[in-house]
Structure formats: structure tokens, C-alpha cells
Amino acid sequence: MGHRAKNKQPAPQPLDVKQSAISSKKLGKRKAESLNDNSNSRPVKRPKDQSESKQKGKKKKKVLVDSDAEGSADGWEDVADNVELKIQAKSLFSTNDDEELDELGMDEFSDDELRGPAQAFDFGSDAEDDEPEVIIGKSKKSKQSERPAKIIPTASDNSDSSDQSDEEERITMANMAARSKALDEQAAAEDALDVEEMQQAAFNEEDDDDDLDMDEDEEETDGEPFRLPTREENEAESKAGGPDVHVVQRRMRECVRVLGRFKKLAEKSRSRSEYISQLLSDISSYYGYNDFLAEKLFQLFPVAEAIEFFEANEVPRPVTIRTNTLRTRRRDLAQALINRGVNLEPIGKWTNVGLQVFESSVPIGATPEYLAGHYMLQAASSFLPVIALSPQPNERVLDMASAPGGKTTHIAALLQNTGIVFANDANKARTKSLSANVHRLGCKNVVVCSYDGREFPKVIGGFDRVLLDAPCSGTGVISKDSSVKVNKSERDFTLLAHLQKQLILCAIDSVSPDSKTGGYVVYSTCSVTVDENESVVDYALRKRPNVKLVDTGLEFGREGYTKYRGKIFNSSLSLTRRFYPHVHNMDGFYVAKFKVEKRGKISKASDSTAEVGLIGIEEEGEQIAPEKEKIAFDDDEDRPYIEESKRRRMKAKGLKPPPRTTVKVAA
Numbered sequence: 001m002g003h004r005a006k007n008k009q010p011a012p013q014p015l016d017v018k019q020s021a022i023s024s025k026k027l028g029k030r031k032a033e034s035l036n037d038n039s040n041s042r043p044v045k046r047p048k049d050q051s052e053s054k055q056k057g058k059k060k061k062k063v064l065v066d067s068d069a070e071g072s073a074d075g076w077e078d079v080a081d082n083v084e085l086k087i088q089a090k091s092l093f094s095t096n097d098d099e100e101l102d103e104l105g106m107d108e109f110s111d112d113e114l115r116g117p118a119q120a121f122d123f124g125s126d127a128e129d130d131e132p133e134v135i136i137g138k139s140k141k142s143k144q145s146e147r148p149a150k151i152i153p154t155a156s157d158n159s160d161s162s163d164q165s166d167e168e169e170r171i172t173m174a175n176m177a178a179r180s181k182a183l184d185e186q187a188a189a190e191d192a193l194d195v196e197e198m199q200q201a202a203f204n205e206e207d208d209d210d211d212l213d214m215d216e217d218e219e220e221t222d223g224e225p226f227r228l229p230t231r232e233e234n235e236a237e238s239k240a241g242g243p244d245v246h247v248v249q250r251r252m253r254e255c256v257r258v259l260g261r262f263k264k265l266a267e268k269s270r271s272r273s274e275y276i277s278q279l280l281s282d283i284s285s286y287y288g289y290n291d292f293l294a295e296k297l298f299q300l301f302p303v304a305e306a307i308e309f310f311e312a313n314e315v316p317r318p319v320t321i322r323t324n325t326l327r328t329r330r331r332d333l334a335q336a337l338i339n340r341g342v343n344l345e346p347i348g349k350w351t352n353v354g355l356q357v358f359e360s361s362v363p364i365g366a367t368p369e370y371l372a373g374h375y376m377l378q379a380a381s382s383f384l385p386v387i388a389l390s391p392q393p394n395e396r397v398l399d400m401a402s403a404p405g406g407k408t409t410h411i412a413a414l415l416q417n418t419g420i421v422f423a424n425d426a427n428k429a430r431t432k433s434l435s436a437n438v439h440r441l442g443c444k445n446v447v448v449c450s451y452d453g454r455e456f457p458k459v460i461g462g463f464d465r466v467l468l469d470a471p472c473s474g475t476g477v478i479s480k481d482s483s484v485k486v487n488k489s490e491r492d493f494t495l496l497a498h499l500q501k502q503l504i505l506c507a508i509d510s511v512s513p514d515s516k517t518g519g520y521v522v523y524s525t526c527s528v529t530v531d532e533n534e535s536v537v538d539y540a541l542r543k544r545p546n547v548k549l550v551d552t553g554l555e556f557g558r559e560g561y562t563k564y565r566g567k568i569f570n571s572s573l574s575l576t577r578r579f580y581p582h583v584h585n586m587d588g589f590y591v592a593k594f595k596v597e598k599r600g601k602i603s604k605a606s607d608s609t610a611e612v613g614l615i616g617i618e619e620e621g622e623q624i625a626p627e628k629e630k631i632a633f634d635d636d637e638d639r640p641y642i643e644e645s646k647r648r649r650m651k652a653k654g655l656k657p658p659p660r661t662t663v664k665v666a667a
């Protein structure tokens with residue numbers, strides 16, 4: 001557990017002060033006593049890009065749900081410790097009959113190197129096997145900072161035809177207008193109070209040395225100038241039981257500030273890697289990550305943004321539900337739930353089936369509407385791959401890793417119960433909650449099966465569309481499952497990427513290139529790492545010359561990386577989409593969409609790539625666990641990457657790397 005969790009302390013002041021309306025300098029200060037405050041009154045950073053979606057400011061209690069709706073990727077099983085909770089867990093399915101998965105080999109594209117023994121990966125939680133559970137936090141003073149921010153609304157979602165296009169209008173204008181108006185007035189008054197409070201607090205704390213100052217124009221911090229501790233000081237600090245939480249907080253802010261203007265602010269005798277090294281060590285201890293994962297996630301973002309990401313992982317995401325259009329319409333569902341005392345709103349224009357729940361006086365996972373299958377408790381991010389898949393009536397669809405069925409039931413609804421959905425999951429125990437959800441939501445076009453996904457298309461192929469919502473590390477859902485912070489090692493990422501590469505080729509091979517209406521594969525993960533996303537997709541492009549990336553149809557989300565830390569990916573990777581908690585107020589997620597064309601002659605080049613999918617290969621060329629087979633490895637091609645990787649690691653440790661002997665790889 002990190003300092004931050006241990007002390008249940010408020011979030012560090014936002015580091016990106018430009019987003020704040022009030023003087024960032026003043027807002028950056030904190031009272032030391034607040035560090036031990038359990039009152040859940042920490043300021044929650046508003047996600048970026050939210051100007052349009054600014055919270056209407058309704059008085060909203062937090063609603064937390066422990067449901068059978070979703071797995072670790074999509075569920076609500078992890079209950080935040082900062083909300084008053086009551087949990088009455090009841091196991092629906094207690095059996096644990098995971099099957100051993102056999103080794104397979106069936107690929108006509110000669111990717112035999114991927115055919116290691118099948119691993120029964122199950123990175124989903126068992127929590128979804130519990131009775132749906134809703135925990136309602138009691139309302140405290142409805143400070144703006146305590147309300148769950150809205151999910152980023154963007155352009156409309158055209159992915160399904162329905163008679164609900166004007167629903168949102170009707171809900172907000174007709175059903176909710178009066179209520180909204182009163183709440184808005186109240187919220188406006190509260191907002192004014194909040195601003196006043198913050199200004200007052202900032203004024204009172206002007207001399208506090210916990211100053212966060214990222215302002216370009218500011219050159220000096222108040223109080224003592226920051227000095228990076230020496231190695232000896234750090235050793236003494238850890239001998240004395242680790243740093244004081246104030247010290248860590250201040251040091252993190254200062255390191256970020258210095259790294260932002262290194263030439264100007266750094267001590268002349270200290271290198272950039274020393275500052276980074278200190279910051280990483282503080283991030284690990286403050287947020288409670290293992291060193292490996294802290295660095296891996298840190299590398300994804302510019303320095304200040306990385307802190308925003310780590311901060312966002314400490315805050316629960318909004319509770320959202322998906323209307324099951326096989327049973328009801330969104331406006332009818334909204335009205336029924338409003339009548340029960342649920343405060344909700346449409347999520348945003350990008351989905352016409354989503355509702356965000358702000359507060360509820362009834363358990364959201366046990367209302368009559370829930371039990372009758374009128375909705376699914378589902379994270380907003382998990383709508384995205386199905387919107388991208390865009391299944392059309394009468395199609396044959398494979399959901400290759402489907403339990404507990406959030407996306408399967410969404411697909412079935414978009415098919416309007418026509419066609420057929422094969423809902424597969426390798427974990428047999430998890431298919432029970434999958435079947436339960438399929439029945440509850442009235443999906444009549446779903447066949448549930450339990451194969452290792454790598455057995456497709458041998459089991460059955462010729463699909464119009466395939467969704468591979470792949471087993472992953474869950475680095476996008478740390479706010480729900482904080483165990484990810486400590487239980488993921490380098491080897492886990494190697495093994496996962498290997499499995500994902502195997503599965504994605506099987507997903508592609510399961511699609512019929514002759515499909516009249518489809519011919520698409522959507523690959524998604526609830527992870528933000530490049531190893532599990534762009535690297536896997538790029539691998540598939542290289543291994544299957546008959547596929548190309550196409551637009552996901554999702555009108556928000558950041559572009560996928562086309563290059564990352566020395567790796568250069570196919571330029572079409574920019575068509576893939578990344579979603580982040582600190583940007584979109586959603587779980588971290590990744591979506592890629594492929595079009596599968598007829599198979600032509602396979603070019604030799606596509607199969608002779610240096611990156612091979614054997615257990616034991618790590619992206620940058622290190623052999624982690626050479627367990628099974630000899631690895632086809634292009635030494636010459638990979639030498640610069642290996643060397644660059646070594647140099648980076650040395651630099652991160654504050655060591656001076658030797659001069660380059662090979663050509664520098666692209667950054």
C-alpha cells in the first residue's frame with residue numbers, strides 16, 4: 001500500500017495548474033493536517049477536455065456497485081475505501097471448474113512460433129460471480145470536487161439504429177428539466193461557495209511550503225529552494241523508515257517542476273535521470289506501485305501528465321449503466337429509475353443507451369428493472385469496442401473472450417436478437433455468469449461456449465465480425481482493482497502479450513473475408529500499456545497481410561502510438577484509439593478495428609520479422625524466460641534496440657551509459 005492510500009490523504013494538488021481558474025500557485029498549497037483526513041473531501045481533479053461537459057453541479061451522492069455485470073475489466077467489484085459502504089455479498093456461483101487448456105496448433109499462416117502450450121490465463125476477477133450489489137455512499141456536503149465528473153461527451157454514436165435519437169432531449173427537457181433546474185441553482189450557489197472557499201484556503205496557506213508551482217512565468221517557489229537528495233541521504237531516509245509523506249509530496253511536485261524546465265531549474269551537478277529516478281521512487285512509494293509498473297506507466301506520458309494519470313487511478317470512475325434495448329427504451333428506463341429515487345443522466349451524445357448514475361436511494365444492482373434485464377451495470381469504456389464492432393442484423397458474430405457478457409449482451413441487442421453470437425470464454429466458471437446475464441437480458445441469439453480462443457477457427461469460423469476483448473493486465477482499471485499496482489511483473493506482460501498475439505491471429509482467421517456485410521475484427525483491452533496494444537496490433541498487421549486497420553468510428557479517444565521508445569509501428573496504428581482515466585474520466589482502454597480482406601499470396605517479409613511470439617521474448621529484445629523453443633531472432637536488426645534499452649535502464653538508475661556502438665534507434 002502506498003503512502004497515499006495509507007494516509008487516506010487527499011490527492012496532491014493538480015500539477016497542471018493551467019487548468020485551474022484560480023491562481024495555480026495558491027491552489028497548489030495544502031494543509032499538512034489534511035493528509036490524515038478521512039473525510040473524503042479531497043479535491044478530485046476534473047478530467048481534461050471537459051469544458052463542454054462541465055458538471056451541471058447537481059447534488060450527487062456516490063453510488064458504488066458490486067455486480068455480476070462485468071469482470072475486472074468492466075465490473076464494479078472493487079469498492080473504494082473512501083465511501084461509506086454496506087456490502088452484502090452473496091455468491092451465485094461458487095464452483096471453480098477451470099479447465100486445463102490444451103495445446104493447439106492450427107494456423108495456416110505459419111505462425112507456429114506462437115504455438116506454445118496454452119495457458120489458462122484468467123485475468124478477470126471472480127467478483128462478477130457475486131450477486132449484484134449496490135453500495136450507496138451517504139451524501140455529504142455536495143462539494144463540486146466530490147461529485148463524480150461527467151464522462152466526456154462527444155459527437156453522437158451512430159452505431160445503432162433505434163427510435164431513440166431524440167431520447168436525450170426528452171429525458172433532460174421533459175422528464176428532468178424541473179429537477180435539473182432546481183439542482184442547477186443549488187449547485188451554482190455551491191460552486192460559488194466552493195470557489196470562495198478555495199480562494200480563502202489559498203490565501204490562508206500562502207506561506208505553506210507545500211507549494212506546487214508549474215506556472216511558466218513563475219521562477220521561484222516559496223520557502224527553501226528544492227535540492228535533490230543525494231544517494232546517501234536517500235539511504236539514510238529509507239533506514240529511518242522511509243520518507244515522510246509531506247516530503248514525498250513536495251519532492252514529487254518539485255521534480256515535476258524541474259523536469260518541466262530542466263535547463264533553468266535543475267541543480268547544475270545533477271542529471272535529468274537523477275531527477276526521474278527520484279520521482280519514480282517517490283511515485284512508487286506514494287501511490288503504492290511496484291517499481292517496474294510505476295516506470296512502465298510513467299513512460300507513457302509527459303512527466304506532469306503521468307502524475308495526473310496516477311492521481312486518476314486513485315479516484316473511482318462514474319457509475320454507468322447500459323440500457324438493454326431488447327427489453328426497454330432508455331427514456332422509459334430513466335423514468336422508472338428516477339421514480340425509484342435514482343439521480344441519473346444520459347452519459348453523453350456518443351452513446352444512446354448509456355446512463356450515468358449520480359446517486360441512488362435504492363441498490364442499482366437489485367432494482368426490479370435490473371432483475372428484469374432492463375439494463376446492464378457496465379463501465380462506459382466497455383461500450384466502446386462494441387460501438388466500434390458495429391454488428392449488423394443477421395450477422396454471425398464471435399465474442400472470443402466474453403465472460404461475464406457485458407459486451408456479448410450489447411452485441412446481441414445491436415443485432416436485435418437476429419443472427420447469432422458465439423459467446424466464448426476459456427474459463428468455464430466464468431461462463432456461468434455469462435449465461436446468467438444472457439438469460440437476464442433476454443438475448444435469444446447467443447450460444448455460450450468454452451474453448452481456448454486459440455482453438456478458433458478450428459472449432460468454428462466464417463464469422464462476419466469478431467470481438468477480441470483480450471485478457472490483459474488491467475492497467476486501465478487500477479481504480480477498481482488496485483492489486484494490479486503490485487502484482488504485475490515484467491514476466492506477466494511478456495506472457496500476456498504472447499497470449500494476445502496468439503489470440504488476435506485466431507480472431508482474424510475466424511472472420512470470413514467473403515462476408516457481405518462485415519469482415520471485421522475489433523481488438524480491445526482494458527490496459528494502457530503499449531506491449532498489450534499497439535505491439536499486438538502491429539504484430540497482427542505484419543503476420544496477416546490480408547488485414548488492414550480501419551477507423552474505429554469512435555469520435556474521441558487519443559490516437560494509438562505509431563512509435564514508442566525505439567519501436568516503430570505501422571503508421572495506420574494512428575487509427576486505433578486510447579482512452580485514459582485522467583483525460584476521459586473512463587477506465588483506461590484501447591480499441592483497434594481491422595478489416596479482413598481475401599487472403600492473397602503472403603509476402604515473405606511479413607513472416608520474417610524480428611519480433612516473434614515465443615514465450616521468452618520481450619519487446620526490446622531481452623530474453624526473459626527462454627522456456628520452450630529456440631527463438632528466431634534477428635540479431636542485427638535488434639542490436640540497436642537492445643543497446644538502447646540497456647542505455648535507458650542505466651540512465652534511469654543514474655548510471656552513465658557507455659558510448660553507442662550501433663546506430664541510434666528512432667525515439
Ligand SMILES: C[S@@+](CC[C@H](N)C(=O)[O-])C[C@H]1O[C@@H](n2cnc3c(N)ncnc32)[C@H](O)[C@@H]1O
Nearest residue numbers: 073401402403404405406407426427453469471
Ligand atoms: C477482459 S475479460 C472479458 C470481458 C468481457 N468481454 C465482457 O465484456 O464482459 C477477458 C476474458 O478472457 C478470458 N480468457 C483468458 N484467456 C483466454 C483464452 N485463451 N481464450 C479465451 N478466453 C480467455 C478470461 O476468462 C476473461 O473472462
